Amino acid sequence: MRVLVVEDEEFLAEMIAEGLRRDAIAVDVAHDGREALAKLRLGAYDVLVLDRDLPGLHGDEVCREVVSRRLLTRVLMLTASGTVRDRVDGLGLGADDYLTKPFAYEELLARVLALGRRARPALPPVLERAGVTVDTARRLAVRDGRPLALSRKEFGVLEVLLRAEGAVVSGDDLIEEVWEEHTSYRTNAVRVTLSKLRAKLGEPAVIETVPGAGYRMAGGGPADAEPSADQDRQRTDAVGPAGDGA
Numbered sequence: 078m079r080v081l082v083v084e085d086e087e088f089l090a091e092m093i094a095e096g097l098r099r100d101a102i103a104v105d106v107a108h109d110g111r112e113a114l115a116k117l118r119l120g121a122y123d124v125l126v127l128d129r130d131l132p133g134l135h136g137d138e139v140c141r142e143v144v145s146r147r148l149l150t151r152v153l154m155l156t157a158s159g160t161v162r163d164r165v166d167g168l169g170l171g172a173d174d175y176l177t178k179p180f181a182y183e184e185l186l187a188r189v190l191a192l193g194r195r196a197r198p199a200l201p202p203v204l205e206r207a208g209v210t211v212d213t214a215r216r217l218a219v220r221d222g223r224p225l226a227l228s229r230k231e232f233g234v235l236e237v238l239l240r241a242e243g244a245v246v247s248g249d250d251l252i253e254e255v256w257e258e259h260t261s262y263r264t265n266a267v268r269v270t271l272s273k274l275r276a277k278l279g280e281p282a283v284i285e286t287v288p289g290a291g292y293r294m295a296g297g298g299p300a301d302a303e304p305s306a307d308q309d310r311q312r313t314d315a316v317g318p319a320g321d322g323a
Contacts, residue, residue, distance in 0.1 A: 083109075083128055101236075109134065113139050123193045124152075124192045127153065129158075130156060130158075137170055141170060153192055154172040155177075174191075220278055237255060283295045
């Protein structure tokens with residue numbers, strides 16, 4: 078899941094962002110309405126956590142832009158005013174949900190996750206393939222009954238690959254889904270994370286490298302057979318130079 082947090086109080090914005098990142102969500106941050114619109118035009122977000130009372134360009138205008146452009150982004154509007162009239166007005170602008178400040182982080186997380194599920198095609202909360210099970214609601218991963226202690230990036234990559242249901246996922250797509258902005262596939266982020274994830278999943282290998290295309294989860298048909306030795310040797314050629322991605 079990819080989330081944009083728009084909040085002019087920088088401390089609060091970073092608190093929200095760091096909390097969501099700990100829960101394996103890729104988060105970008107903007108501190109005013111114009112910056113938010115620029116990010117929305119450049120990137121695809123599942124959820125927009127939007128402070129309504131922004132300086133300069135008001136949060137209402139940002140919400141109207143999301144609606145007018147028919148973006149799939151779901152909007153969770155934040156405000157210090159919790160009157161019924163304010164909530165009705167906010168929802169009338171096209172916001173999908175409304176949360177009054179101050180709020181409990183656990184409630185914000187639950188609302189973000191619920192909106193994120195609505196932003197994507199309906200899929201079961203528990204994903205399974207090749208003996209690997211991921212419970213997206215409880216953030217748990219298991220292989221053949223063995224719990225996996227995954228970092229948030231490893232969990233995110235595994236979830237994206239499982240959601241693809243055996244289809245190839247490119248490195249750029251993984252960057253877009255799992256990492257924050259300004260991360261490039263030319264860094265080592267995907268390669269390092271996949272290496273650690275493969276080690277934790279153990280043998281036999283279930284994440285395949287498709288040279289020149291990306292990665293996929295094995296299992297489910299002849300096309301998902303184990304990669305050949307030549308393909309395995311090409312793994313290091315399919316990814317970029319050094320960097321940090323754990």
